[in-house]
Amino acid sequence: MVQGTSTFPITRVKNSRRESVDFDNLPFGTVWSDHMFVADYADGAWSRGKIQPYGPIEIHPSAKALQYAVSGFEGFKAHRIPTGECAVFRPDMNRNRLNRTAQRLMMPEVPEELFFDAMRELLEVDKDWLPDADQGALYIRPSYFGITPTLTVAPGDAFRLVIMTCPVGGYFSDDISLTITQEYVRAFPGGTGSNKLAGNYAPTMLASALAQKQGYHNVVWLDGVERRYIEECGVMNVFFVIDGTVVTPPLEGTILPGVNRDSAIQLLADLGIPCEERRVSVDELREAAAAGILEEMFGCGTAAAIAPVGRLGLEDEDITLELRSDSVANRLKAELFGIQTGTIEDRHGWLMRL
Numbered sequence: 001m002v003q004g005t006s007t008f009p010i011t012r013v014k015n016s017r018r019e020s021v022d023f024d025n026l027p028f029g030t031v032w033s034d035h036m037f038v039a040d041y042a043d044g045a046w047s048r049g050k051i052q053p054y055g056p057i058e059i060h061p062s063a064k065a066l067q068y069a070v071s072g073f074e075g076f077k078a079h080r081i082p083t084g085e086c087a088v089f090r091p092d093m094n095r096n097r098l099n100r101t102a103q104r105l106m107m108p109e110v111p112e113e114l115f116f117d118a119m120r121e122l123l124e125v126d127k128d129w130l131p132d133a134d135q136g137a138l139y140i141r142p143s144y145f146g147i148t149p150t151l152t153v154a155p156g157d158a159f160r161l162v163i164m165t166c167p168v169g170g171y172f173s174d175d176i177s178l179t180i181t182q183e184y185v186r187a188f189p190g191g192t193g194s195n196k197l198a199g200n201y202a203p204t205m206l207a208s209a210l211a212q213k214q215g216y217h218n219v220v221w222l223d224g225v226e227r228r229y230i231e232e233c234g235v236m237n238v239f240f241v242i243d244g245t246v247v248t249p250p251l252e253g254t255i256l257p258g259v260n261r262d263s264a265i266q267l268l269a270d271l272g273i274p275c276e277e278r279r280v281s282v283d284e285l286r287e288a289a290a291a292g293i294l295e296e297m298f299g300c301g302t303a304a305a306i307a308p309v310g311r312l313g314l315e316d317e318d319i320t321l322e323l324r325s326d327s328v329a330n331r332l333k334a335e336l337f338g339i340q341t342g343t344i345e346d347r348h349g350w351l352m353r354l
């Protein structure tokens, strides 16, 4: 985008809500910035797109998104760096993943130019909504879905891309507790676990609610075939530290290829901490805990960044994990946050500065 010009028509809010928001208290995903971007795909082409006040949109009740979950989304963050600029963290990864989701749902690709121009101009319009680095980040949520109003089970021919943003603080205020679910699975071979489909999330809510009833934050998901191997936790990728080595399940089709997962693996290599991508069974965890070598467990995602786990429920026992200040999770969190907020050199070229 050339500074001062706009690719899209912009309808601005009359009165910004910015001043009424407490930026020191930003529960995740509850406060929306003033504007959003909307573009439709119809008759084989994308509309120009527009920036308009954030608010309800019109959609037929028979739209494919509502009837058959023809819908995918992304989530990524922008941080304020010391120059005062806005730095978006690895948005190319999200754009590519959104298009893999689109392919899985037979939706047309979102062109690179449309995605990045929309993101840049929306962030420019709502630049006052970017929190200071110590307050949090601006979470960017592209949502892409089918709007054809017919009941045939087919993707349809009309689609909508909406990009909204919200200032967010931390996702969890403290360490978390998780329990393994044997009853429910999140994904299975041939399914959609490696794509960011809206429909992957709805079926997880019952399992999470049951875990919460038992006093845990969420569940640990096992593989859908043998129900022996750990795949993810809650809405995050999962990492363990076993006897000094970090272990995370490999991307074999059922696990979401998280951007922070990828970043964490790279940063662990930078920090000289050994990391293996391999399957981890519940039995291995039980044995490692008994032998005193299950040193850490943490979740890793965009919303929560790195979330240390303090308690892990297996079927018949709870494992308590020590939370040391010099833990791998904390070192990783500091490294990731430092790069995102521009206090540590962006040695991998991960930031898009605006």
Ligand code: COI
Binding pocket: 075, 235, 236, 301, 302, 303, 304
């Ligand atoms: C993430 O942390 O990557 C997420 O997608 C979380 C979101 C579903 C709240």
